[in-house]
Amino acid sequence: MTVPASPAISSIGGRKMAENDTPLLELRDLTVKFVSGRGLLSKQVVNAVDGVSISVKKGEALGLVGQSGSGKTTLARAVVKLVKPQSGFVLFKGKNIFDQRGDEAKAYRRQVQMIFQDPYESLNPRATVEKAIEEPLVIHRLAGDSSARQERTLNLVRLVGLNPEAVSKKHPHELSGGERQRTSIARALAVSPELLLADEPVSMLDVSIRIGIIDLLKELKRKLDLTVVFITHDLGVARYFCDRIAVMYKGKLIEVAATEDLLRHPSDPYTKQLLESVPDPARSAREKSSTIQKS
Amino acid sequence: MRLPRDRRVLVGISILGFFTFVAIFAPFLTPYGPHQVSGPPYSSPSFQHWMGTDELGEDIMSQVIFGARISLTVGFSVALAATLIGSLVGLVSGFYRGAVDEALMRLTDVVLILPSLPLAVILAAYLGPSVQTIIEVLTVTGWPLVARVVRSQTLSLRERPFVDAERVIGAGNARIMFRVIIPNLLSLIAANAVLAITAAVVGEAGLDFIGLGNPSVVSWGTMLYWSQNLNAILRGAWWWMLAPGLCIALVGLGAVLISIGIENIFNPRLRGR
């Protein structure tokens, strides 16, 4: 799928500064707790994220892989400041994001963006595609006056592979799942972020269109010089998109390695178990006879 | 917002529209004034008096027509005021949570728990019998229910992913409240407001009926009060009770029919069904 080039959206100067060793995003010993109570007597404190430390290099595609309850979504929510950690740090370009005040805090919203899992629920049902994508431009007073904003919005709609005539005035319920997710992507990119977190962006989409959205993300990452943290439970999808994969289980970071290294030479037993459990059509053809004996 | 095509809604709007018209153009619709003695007392419906006359010989239909002014004024004012106050309280409470929520909900609970009729009696006695009093009393007893409903919906809305998404793109509380929460609350608030009309019209009749209103003012409620006190039915003047009672019921019905259709008007997903 070709994505039209648009000078208005490409890398704004200032980002191509001297590469130094500071990772773009760094988590140090991050811990996020939740209280889960059943009845008056047993209130359990659960570490949704338990002492996680990891760095994200500028320009990389990092996969955060885990099953439900692994803490990967909570970790992402902490990075976009939707939850506060009990201990540990989230450092963006070396600075603690939870120390930010005023302008710095607002600027963070232009540097880090997120795409959510549920294509329908992550868009305001009352807003049209146009209004949804324009919203961040209005909030941060980007792109000048109303007509400049409209043009920028138009470019964004095209950038994500949508036809403005067909979708701009539509509400989310009139769009397909794929179109909704593209709208969310356009909205996230409106502020020209440096870091994009994608939380299970294709899990709720039909299988036949998933790769289309992931290919779009790949292309946008390349075009706009993005750093992407891709959260998913699907190892095949992680392999397709990511340079490096981090495995999480019950809040803890189990293992991080370059994609092919992790898949071929996993060191942690959990990772090994995970890889063996993933259905793989090529492998199962070979093992069909022995699978029936295992179980 | 698009115009409703649902037949029920159109019927409802027609009913309320009709009565509103009657209330506004009252003097032109009847040759008699509401306090004008124009015929023999207790006369049954006839060509000169379509709904008969009361114990003084005043035309009942004129009373119904002029009474609409009071009843509808009370109905619309209370609905507006109670919904506005209740929605504000519910929205602030549900959105900010914490101490604000606790405080507002305790206040709401207190008013809800107080038995409304005794409260009405006390307030009316304190404020003196008048239409103004009735409006105030009904508003005070009416807003807590709206507050609870709006708070509940606000709580649920604020947990939805699109609110998270708004925060992530940098929206502050004010923006989220006005551009996201309130638009998604509109259908609920509108439906509540319309149903409140029914409650208010009936409430007005009820308060007048037990004598808390101003008996010299002509409204559907005071008509019921007088006809009851003077034992109209025993005297065979059933039309004196039927006319205002029927009007109250019709207005109530009209409001309910509109509220059914409101969800369809506001919710983009349901349009076109």
Add this chain to the structure above:
Amino acid sequence: MALLEVRGLCIDYKLQNRYLRAVDNVAFQIDEGEVLGLAGESGSGKSTIAHSILKILPRSARVSGSILIDGTEVVKMDDREARAYRWKVVSLVPQGSMNAFDPVITIGSQIVESIRIHRNVDKADAWRRTRELFSLVGIPEGRAKGYPHEFSGGMKQRAAIAMALSLNPKLVILDEPTTALDVVIQRQVLGLLARLRRELGISFLFVTHDLSVLSEIATKVAVMYAGRLAEISNSETLFASPRHPYSRALIHAIPTLSGDLSLVRSIPGVPANILNLPPGCKFHPRCPYVFDRCRKEEPQLLHMDDGSSIACHLFDRREKNGGE
């Protein structure tokens, strides 16, 4: 004789005042001990078919064609006959069943209740059977008096399977049984199903949108698109060399752990919407091999020499022999 034989099955749903065809002319069979995977995306009609076999579609739905279980015609059954037949010959593990347990009643009691609804047995016998079922699906018998919130996701799914097995059916239909499960737990549940098939000779109809799961468990796979069958082949053939353009595209749209990533490709266009289907072949707007006939004429299910069936004009011998 096949255990389940479906011929010319058409199912219409009532939407406001018109009927919408959700399933069109579907035919397949399941032999004893087989696992048929019914694969398709949302709107393909696969769940509808599963429900029609158990006669639990809404009353307003219209079903025509033939569904034969062990020679008995299901489509024409009345309510009484259907009640006698359900759960005893064919049972269902519905979609999301692991979350459908009543939270205030113990799991054991719910299984006992389902047994006693379908068969007149006393409580003691039903409990005995329930404990038996628990051990059959690998849940410790002591958990029978446990509540749903005390069970993990995988255990709840096993319990749902146990409930479906309670009256010894010959065929169990499973609708997306592993979709909500952790991949490690999924592997265990698939292993359980394989064991049940081996030890008890039960056949399964496994409905899912996840083709890769079918590569582990199915002996035969039927791929559906927009309410029609695209291809039915045995499992090895389908995954090694899918022939229908849709099944081929679908398999190539799934990135695997060990396959060649450069072959992974999206399918252009949007999944078919049954409210607005194109004429001719329903897949033609998205098909890379589309030609004129595809736009006008719907392909019939053609039977190939190797026993598989494909609904595509490309495989019509007349087409191959240079047209009519």
